[in-house]
Each structure stands twice: as structure tokens, then as C-alpha cells.
Amino acid sequence: MPAKKEGFNRVLDGLKKRQLQHDFKLERAAETYEPIQNIGSGAFGIVCEAVETSSDYKVAIKKVAHASATPTLARRTLREIRVLRYIDHPNIVTLRDIFRTQGPLGIDVFLVMDLMQNNLHHIIYGNEEPLDEYYINQFLGQLLRGLEYLHVASIAHRDLKPSNLLVNQDGTLRIADFGMAKFTDNSSKKHDDEEHCYYMTQHVATLPYRAPELLFVLPEHSTAVDMWAVGCIFGEMVTRNELLPGRSVPGQIKMLLTMLGHPPQHVIDEIRCDRTRKVIQDYRSKADAEWDDIMYCKARGDNQIVRGHCDTIDFVKQLFQYDATKRISIQEALKHPYIQRVVEPMDAQKKCPFRVKRDMMQVEDLSHQDLVKLMMQDVRSAENTYNEMRSGVCFLPLTHTNQFLFTTDYNNWIAGDFQRERKYEIENAKYERAPQTNGFNGEQQLGHVSGYKWRIPSYCAA
Numbered sequence: 001m002p003a004k005k006e007g008f009n010r011v012l013d014g015l016k017k018r019q020l021q022h023d024f025k026l027e028r029a030a031e032t033y034e035p036i037q038n039i040g041s042g043a044f045g046i047v048c049e050a051v052e053t054s055s056d057y058k059v060a061i062k063k064v065a066h067a068s069a070t071p072t073l074a075r076r077t078l079r080e081i082r083v084l085r086y087i088d089h090p091n092i093v094t095l096r097d098i099f100r101t102q103g104p105l106g107i108d109v110f111l112v113m114d115l116m117q118n119n120l121h122h123i124i125y126g127n128e129e130p131l132d133e134y135y136i137n138q139f140l141g142q143l144l145r146g147l148e149y150l151h152v153a154s155i156a157h158r159d160l161k162p163s164n165l166l167v168n169q170d171g172t173l174r175i176a177d178f179g180m181a182k183f184t185d186n187s188s189k190k191h192d193d194e195e196h197c198y199y200m201t202q203h204v205a206t207l208p209y210r211a212p213e214l215l216f217v218l219p220e221h222s223t224a225v226d227m228w229a230v231g232c233i234f235g236e237m238v239t240r241n242e243l244l245p246g247r248s249v250p251g252q253i254k255m256l257l258t259m260l261g262h263p264p265q266h267v268i269d270e271i272r273c274d275r276t277r278k279v280i281q282d283y284r285s286k287a288d289a290e291w292d293d294i295m296y297c298k299a300r301g302d303n304q305i306v307r308g309h310c311d312t313i314d315f316v317k318q319l320f321q322y323d324a325t326k327r328i329s330i331q332e333a334l335k336h337p338y339i340q341r342v343v344e345p346m347d348a349q350k351k352c353p354f355r356v357k358r359d360m361m362q363v364e365d366l367s368h369q370d371l372v373k374l375m376m377q378d379v380r381s382a383e384n385t386y387n388e389m390r391s392g393v394c395f396l397p398l399t400h401t402n403q404f405l406f407t408t409d410y411n412n413w414i415a416g417d418f419q420r421e422r423k424y425e426i427e428n429a430k431y432e433r434a435p436q437t438n439g440f441n442g443e444q445q446l447g448h449v450s451g452y453k454w455r456i457p458s459y460c461a462a
């Protein structure tokens with residue numbers, strides 16, 4: 001490499017390091033985590049790769065800067081904490097820890113997650129060739145599985161897009177970024193207006209995935225908004241292009257009308273915004289979407305996924321229903337002949353814990369002050385959890401036989417949940433009295449223990 005270029009790269013590396021140190025001043029948590037490099041940023045957070053120094057375990061830390069400064073930021077942060085803290089699902093990102101620091105404009109909140117290697121946006125566009133059909137179906141199946149878990153609990157993600165779908169080298173897909181997630185049975189006018197403003201102005205990046213009910217300002221938003229986004233993401237995986245690439249709200253509306261035709265009259269009648277209604281009524285567009293053409297990918301040649309496959313076209317059509325009540329639901333999608341044909345059958349999955357639903361219900365309708373109070377409480381409770389684990393205040397019975405205990409040196413005990421592979425949930429457990437187990441041996445599993453009391457983070461306690 002020429003010396004000049006080398007020198008320039010060194011300067012750039014130095015700058016990046018300084019930026020990282022500036023963005024991720026972790027204060028007390030610097031004892032636990034060491035930031036390595038910046039890996040992503042969005043409208044609300046910056047994310048770095050870090051290492052948990054005690055275990056060398058790689059994590060991702062998302063910083064929401066001055067999370068308490070505005071109601072939108074506080075609500076987003078609270079939602080993300082509340083959706084993720086009790087959820088344990090193979091297709092939803094795992095939250096490991098939460099902490100906060102005092103920033104110049106209020107508190108900065110840090111969410112520590114399992115590190116994922118990539119996101120679907122990079123996977124789609126990182127290669128000249130379009131994604132193999134096998135992977136498209138694998139990703140689609142996992143996305144639907146994660147959504148089923150959320151939608152059954154009436155939680156809508158509302159910001160699905162390829163960059164929010166994280167992917168590991170082994171092909172595991174996990175849904176991330178729950179700042180827009182909402183319990184959908186509990187819509188509030190006040191809050192909808194605030195959010196509408198946000199949707200219409202700031203969050204232009206998500207326009208291509210935005211369902212008509214958000215775009216046209218229809219009164220009801222339900223989990224159906226995510227199904228529309230599933231259609232957009234599926235189409236993007238197939239065609240290697242955004243299916244509905246609008247760059248402004250009016251542009252996006254016209255894009256829908258051009259590609260998909262006019263919405264039915266009863267949908268137009270429900271539009272709250274006069275200007276939007278007029279734009280739609282005055283716009284001349286073709287009658288019906290030509291799905292064969294929309295889902296066509298030149299690079300695939302004759303090997304088209306959609307062309308001529310009646311069940312695929314039917315699946316896509318059902319995802320792109322203007323009327324949210326007619327759009328295919330997650331349960332119907334999982335039973336659809338296309339999905340049955342291409343996605344391996346899966347066992348029934350366990351339900352999202354009720355407390356997630358309850359916690360999410362609480363988030364809506366709160367004033368800025370209350371949002372900040374709850375957010376502080378939630379962050380603090382997680383911080384306390386870790387302090388409790390260290391100081392030994394919180395005791396809960398360990399009763400399930402799938403939980404186990406092992407030690408590295410007979411002083412440092414670790415308990416975990418074998419079935420769910422979540423060791424950290426009940427990390428650093430200390431026993432109250434010696435357990436009657438099958439004997440133990442260094443780092444090996446001790447066998448089943450039950451009926452003993454272990455220190456478990458209060459937010460994971462059953």
C-alpha cells in the first residue's frame with residue numbers, strides 16, 4: 001500500500017476511535033464492557049460492537065442519546081426496554097443488560113444486546129447476485145415466526161425494514177429496533193397525532209415499507225401494518241430492489257397508486273386528511289397491480305420465484321391489501337399454501353409473557369414527565385438487578401428442572417436455563433445451602449437442581 005494511503009488510513013482509524021470513545025462513555029459500566037467499533041446508526045440510536053470483559057463475550061450496545069429529552073425519545077426508549085426485557089425468542093433480538101449515564105441533555109440509555117453479524121439490507125445488496133430462493137424462504141419463515149409471537153400478544157412492530165432484521169452467519173434472523181412497537185388494542189388519539197407527525201416528517205427512511213393506513217392517515221393501526229411491510233421485504237428479497245421506493249409522503253402515495261391501483265372507495269372514505277383524499281381521488285392510475293411484473297427480477301432470468309406460481313402471487317396479493325381488515329393476518333400467512341410449500345413446518349410456539357403485554361399497555365397515553373419517570377424506573381430496576389445479584393438481596397426459588405448450576409472454582413457459581421440456553425438470566429448465582437446434586441466437576445453441568453433459592457434478576461423472575 002502506498003505510504004500516503006497508509007498514513008491516511010491511520011488518521012481515519014484514529015478519528016474513528018476518538019468518535020467511539022466520545023459516543024460510548026460508559027462510566028461505571030466501562031468496568032463491564034469495552035467498546036470495539038461503531039457498527040450502525042439509525043435516527044435514534046448509535047450501535048457499537050463491544051466485549052463483556054469478564055467473559056470475552058461479544059455484545060452490541062445501542063445508545064439512545066438524551067433519551068429523556070423529548071416525549072418521542074422517552075416513549076421509544078421505554079417501548080424498546082419493555083418489549084425486549086422479558087422476551088426470549090429465537091427470532092427476536094436478545095436484550096442482556098440496560099444501564100444509563102447522565103448526558104448533557106438528559107440521560108443517555110444503553111441497551112446491551114447479543115451481537116448479530118449483519119442485517120438483511122446488507123445481505124440483499126451485498127452481492128451482485130440476487131438472494132437464493134432457499135435463503136429468501138428461510139428469512140421469510142423466521143420473520144413470520146418472530147411476528148407471530150408478537151402479533152398473538154397484539155404487539156405490532158411498526159418499523160419493519162431489512163436493516164431492522166439482523167442476520168447471523170448461520171442464517172438466524174432476529175427482529176430488532178422496537179422503538180415504534182405498540183400494543184395495538186389500546187390506541188390513543190393524542191398519541192396517534194404525535195406519532196403521525198413523526199411519521200409524516202422525520203422518518204422518511206421507512207417510507208417504502210409503510211402501510212396505507214399510516215400513509216393515508218386512517219384511524220386504525222393494527223398488527224396489519226407489519227404484514228404490509230412483510231410484503232415489501234419479501235418483494236425486496238426477490239427483486240433486489242425496493243418494491244415501492246417513494247422518497248416523500250406524496251411521492252409514496254402516488255407510488256402506491258401507480259403500482260397497485262386505487263384503494264377501494266370505503267378506504268378512501270375513511271381518510272382523515274382532506275388533502276390526501278383529494279390527491280388519491282384526482283390521481284389517474286391503472287386498475288390492478290401486475291404482480292408478475294412487479295416481482296420480476298431481470299437477474300434471475302427464467303428462474304423466477306413469483307412468475308407463474310399461483311400460490312406465491314396469491315400470497316403477495318394478500319399482503320398488499322389496501323384494506324387492513326382484509327389483509328392476511330400472521331396466522332393466515334403461516335397457513336398459506338405458499339408458506340406451507342416453502343417453509344419447514346414448525347412446532348407451536350410458546351406465548352409471549354403476559355407481562356410484556358401489560359407493560360406495553362402502560363406506555364401509551366403517558367405525559368412526558370411520566371414517561372421519563374417510568375423509563376428511569378425501568379432502567380434503574382435493571383441496574384438494581386445487577387447490584388442485587390452482587391449484593392444478594394433478591395432471592396427467588398429455582399424450581400424448574402431444566403435449570404442447572406455449575407461452577408468454575410466452587411466459589412463462583414453460575415446458574416442457567418438449559419432449555420432456553422440463557423445463562424445470563426440467572427448469572428452469578430450463589431447458593432444458600434449446598435445443593436444435593438449429582439456431584440460436580442469443574443466447569444461441567446452439575447445435574448438438575450430444584451427447590452433451592454438463587455439470585456435471579458428481578459426482571460426475569462417468574
Ligand SMILES: Nc1ncnc2c1ncn2[C@@H]1O[C@H](COP(=O)(O)OP(=O)(O)OP(=O)(O)O)[C@@H](O)[C@H]1O
Pocket residue numbers: 039040041042043044045046047060062093113114115116117118119159163164166176177178179
Ligand atoms: N444487536 C445488534 N447486533 C448487530 N447490529 C445491530 C444490533 N442492533 C442494531 N444493530 C445495527 O445498528 C443499526 C441501528 O440500530 P437500530 O435500528 O436499533 O437504531 P434506530 O436509531 O432505532 O434505527 P431507526 O432509524 O431504524 O429507527 C441497525 O440497522 C443494525 O444494523
